[in-house]
Amino acid sequence: MTPGPCGVALRAATAGGRTAGDLPKLDLGNTIYAKETEPMLEALNYTPVNGEKSSPLVTVYALSTCGFCKRAMTFLQNHGFAYRYVYMDQIPVETKNECKRELKETFKVDVAFPFATVGDSEYLVGFIEPDWKKTLGV
């Protein structure tokens, strides 16, 4: 990682990880840098909950006001899942909307709450208990 101007973190376009073609390029003289745009979802402050089953990684996007969100997290705890959660109504609306956009783009689905990601590619939307049982294998 190379420090850039104005405190912006820059990564040389040839650095490993993401392909430079995905990133907006800044021309700083002789070197082309790519501005690192981390997904907003990665920047959220998740609360971890311990459980004996720590794989797959389960992340719950919830509303602090929602009864089914509470039920979904109780379900995870009752079945011994470790998970992490974030209350989307307690973060700035712009951040929340960007996170919803990222989730929608990744999973190609309208985001309602609770919304859970299971591992890298599976998701659950709303608390429909048979769906959660099936996806989580309980």
Place this chain on the structure above:
Amino acid sequence: MGPKSTDDTRRFADMVAAKQDWELNPDAEFTDSLVEGLTTNWNRYGYFLCPCRDSDGSRETDADLICPCAYSKADVEEHGHCYCALYLRRGFAASGGVPGGIPDRRFS
């Protein structure tokens, strides 16, 4: 307008249920949490945003989600309860119905 208490919100929910000939979810713990959520939303946004929906950021864009939401009648009719399961069709619980998650009609 000042902040609302959960008692204020409970009176509002009772009034809506009576007007629509619905009943409140008999699961007291679940209903208490929804009444608390509605109260939080009133005190946060200034209107009773559905506790199971997130705000788009303004009263105008949230208008269809203000309790009782624009989808509640159709949901009660089809599923026996509204999206957040605060309101139930009269007799739904007595006949063994158990509210569960339903698709958000807003997206259909």
